Amino acid sequence: MKSEKIPDTPDSPGRGLILWQLFSSFLRVGTFMFGGGYAMLPLLEREVIDRRGWADREEILDIYGMAQIVPGVIGVNTATFLGQRQAGYLGSLAATAGMITPSIIAILIVAGFLGQVEDNPVIVAAFKGIRAGVGGLIVATAWRIVRNACKTRRALLLMLLAATVTFLVRGGAVWVILATIMLGITRHLIASRFSRKVSS
Secondary structure, three states: OOOOOOOOOOOOOOHHHHHHHHHHHHHHHHHHHOOOHHHHHHHHHHHHHHHHOOOOHHHHHHHHHHHHHHOHHHHHHHHHHHHHHHHHHHHHHHHHHHHHHHHHHHHHHHHHHHHHOOOOOOHHHHHHHHHHHHHHHHHHHHHHHHHOOOOOOOHHHHHHHHHHHHHHHOOOHHHHHHHHHHHHHHHHHHHHHHHHHHOO
């Protein structure tokens, strides 16, 4: 069940609390965002769905879709969208700040000493372990998305077609996104027109 959105007014009761919750929740997720946006989706879902109740599992797929069709990292875009929905523009700023703060700090720290330790066997082994773990997280995320999104044969066929185009066509991901947007809009317009004809 989704939590109630806090109105975007300065004197709203509990406004400071929801802003802190947005910042701290996405700070927690961003701290473990190794391997890019897709690797942190399981952590994001646990925080957003299971712990906070800001979205349900069906709705989060739509949010991922919206986050994918605009420029930027899927995790940051998702945080921005959920923050805005929960507490307006200040909520989007709080959620986005929480998500990117760990990355900024990590980049500043690593940039200072990576050149000195990049050949250290312990550091190399640690990064190899992180890469393997990130691969597992991405596979688990992909399976969860496929299981929740492809509940019909039509959806499964569309998913397989999109994957094939992405693998075989250079720049295929862009065309897949544009084509599926147009397909969704066209399907909605046809369904709407058909329902009006039936009702009349």
